[in-house]
Amino acid sequence: MDLVPLPKGRFWRSKSDFRLLRTAAAGENITPLYDPRLPHQCDVEPDLRDLNASLAALIEVFPNIEPEVFREMLLSISKESRVEVVTEHLLKKDAKWVRGRYRTGRRDRQPSTKSSGEQLGNAPTLAPEDGFRSEGYRKAVKQVLYEEFKNLSHSAIKAVMAEQNYSYTLSRPVLQQLATKSWRFTLANLWGKRSTSQTAGEHPNIVWRVEEPYEKIAVPGVRRTGNPQLDHELWKLFVEPVLITQRHERLAADHAYARALNEAEAEDAGALFDCECCYGSVTFEQIVTCDDACHQLCFDCVRRTVKEALYGQGWARTVDLERSTVRCFAPANEECQSCIPADRVRHALSPGDGNDETWQELQARMTSETLTKSRLRLQRCPFCDYAEADEVPTTKLKDWKGIWLHFATRSPVAVQIMVLSMLALALVFTVPIFLLASVLWIVAHILPPVGAVFHASWARVCRSRQGLKFQCRNPICSKMSCARCAALWRDPHTCFETEKTSLRTAIESSATAAIKRTCPRCLLSFVKSSGCNKLVCNCGYTMCYICRNEITSKEGYSHFCQHFRASGGRCSECERCDLYGDEDEEAAIRRAADMAEKDWRAREGAKEGHDMAAQLMVEALVGQARHGSWQDVWLDAIMDAVIE
Structure with missing residues (x-):
């Protein structure tokens, strides 16, 4: 019999691992983790599919009305001719049904849930948060929120779910705010234990495991809830950002290690190049040359020069608007009239530390000044x-x-x-x-x-x-x-x-x-x-409305014209005011x-x-x-x- 070496240290890292081993030993089923790479079919009821299709059609016809108006109307109308009946009601009595619920701007939603048409400003389409939810999805969301927010009452959780169309992504931030105001949360803080999960590491449905290629990095996973749609939503909300961050960190570490290894090998082989601006020695991959005199400049000097041009006083001397690139800034005896190719400048500004934003700002400013000069x-x-x-x-x-x-x-x-x-x-x-x-x-x-x-x-x-x-x-x-x-x-x-x-x-x-x-x-x-034009104030002062002069008690109505005019009009015998x-x-x-x-x-x-x-x-x-x-x-x- 072959000997199997035992791993060093403990068999488990936490109590959850011990419970997992105990469950496996007892012969019970272990809930597998959600894998987004595998196809998961979600059973959709026929009536629910028809409702979502009708909702999508109404959103396309009335893009300025909130989707909740259509949901309320579709649920109160029979199956026959839903879209036609709702359209007729909105065209005739829109104020009765809408009640001011118009789209005034983009709502604060997750970028991943937005469709491409709505992100580009075209006619809005049906977003997953706005559609009708299946009964299985509602039950799964309710159970997950019950387990996550134990310090809140079930009635409060149900009310928030109803307000947010039973969406887990939209209900969770509201429940977090309610949990911080709950008296149970305040008492729990006295013992130093947080009762509200804020990150993926504290979520009850997130499991951390160690993958084989990266033994020192823990990767999160989603414990299945019984509804594939909610599993994918949890994966997009908690797991995907962590995986993207870890991937970027690994790429940055690999890039730094490869750069250090390349510099060490180039130094041993004597294959370093001198920058004609800072006179430092860098590798060939960190060098750019101008297109005429072939002056050698390092990436660090290019970054410093571009930032000085954007935030300092060197814009007119550094940037060539006709070629949309940076001029050569090598300190030669005669000023070099050539430029650095735009793709090399982009390559110099491509690494992290905000250089990508610097390139975007450089392009925006060059474009703006070029358009201004074009008249x-x-x-x-x-x-x-x-x-x-x-x-x-x-x-x-x-x-x-x-x-x-x-x-x-x-x-x-x-x-x-x-x-x-x-x-x-x-x-x-x-x-x-x-x-x-x-x-x-x-x-x-x-x-x-x-x-x-x-x-x-x-x-x-x-x-x-x-x-x-x-x-x-x-x-x-x-x-x-x-x-x-x-x-x-x-x-x-x-x-x-x-x-x-x-x-x-x-x-x-x-x-x-x-x-x-x-x-x-x-x-x-x-x-x-x-x-008449004789005005008497509450204080007893009497004045004429036309000329604004005071009318004394002695003058009285003699202030006005006393001549008879059969045809009306202006009096031709005196210049007094008309009564x-x-x-x-x-x-x-x-x-x-x-x-x-x-x-x-x-x-x-x-x-x-x-x-x-x-x-x-x-x-x-x-x-x-x-x-x-x-x-x-x-x-x-x-x-x-x-x-x-």
Whole structure:
């Protein structure tokens, strides 16, 4: 019989290992660990599959409504025509069902559970946390949370699970906050024992084991709960981050060991190279050369030079914007005009210690300055460095059917009358109109000012067709913003909401002050709604509403005009005030509002540094047609109808 050597030390490391051996000796079944590499089939009920399919369709049709609204409606409606019935209810009485539950932004979820379409800012899809849960998943989550949060009551755990759609990933943070406020948790802290698991090492379903290739590193595993979906969720939440961290640590240790071994072998063989900046000796793998003079520079000098250019004063001397790379900085007798290849700079900044973020910041700054120097019309994302060219598409005439349909259905009444008049005149003056159109076309192509007017009109039409919603296509940002006010887009969106409130307050205050009267004795302010123009204050002071002069008891009603006017109107015999005649309050309010608007625009324009922002704010509040000329309005309508 072969001898089997016994392992040194104890057979078990903790009490759990001893219980595992005792269970195996008793002949009981040992629960295996979850392996994500093996396919696990999850039985889904047919009705649950239909519910999730209906939920996904509704989320795609109504992307601005929270999924919980659809879940409530789908559960209260029979199986027949679920999607059609819910859609009809939302289109007719959305306020009754939604009750303000709109999507106002991305919820704080795990990145791994987000679909690619929602991460890129496209139409949202059904996330696993938003779908209907099976009964097996609910029971498994409840049992795991009961075992993990023993200091909380079962009713509190069930309530949190119901609020978070029975999702373990979303319920656990809420339960952790409740556990820290529980009186049981406070008493448990007196004995120095934590009753709430915060990490993977303290979770009851996480088992640590030692793998054969790495005997000194403990690897976590998930004890199966009976539901593959929950097992995978626990593995993604607790095990995968630890494995990724351990993998990065092993790679960093292997890289450091390989680098040290390479340097030692190169030093023994005399194969070190001298850096022409710091005059240090490094290996061949740590050297970059410029593309012209072949000056040798080490990776450390490249990193220090790039960081000095980003955070110091050496940007203009270090970076070449035409080639989008770093200039050679070797201290030669004559300044070297060559550059370091961009791929070598990227390789020098690729190792850890924040160098990858340095490369991203270097690329972002070079791109931003290049776009600024290009003098192109750009549409920028207000939340990141993303920008795209705001190009006006080329003009393309519609066919005569499309032009006629546009004029008949979408054009203003004034434009329709003008077009019909022109068509009537064209029957009589066809040749002069053709000549006039030809002359206008020639003048627009010969004279730059006239062509600029047509180009500006076409640009306004293009912007109105595109709308105000701007989508950032940067995968890191992917936010929706408003092209007019540069604010985060929220449905329903209102441009310059704060500024509009300020402007509205200024206009309303000025309009009120224009028709307001104040008693000079007690300083009581009031506005006349009806009656004569003789006003008597509570303090006894009497004044005229029109001229604001005091009316003494001796003067009385003789302050007002006493002549008879059969046809009404202004008295032609005296200049006294009218007793019942009102002043032109609408004109006074209009003048006060215009003056307040001008003052507000001047103040906001001076504060912002340019008048463009104030102009956009005023247009968003009072409308663009009020500030634009009628020629621009008619020209825009014609361009919108003629050009496709």
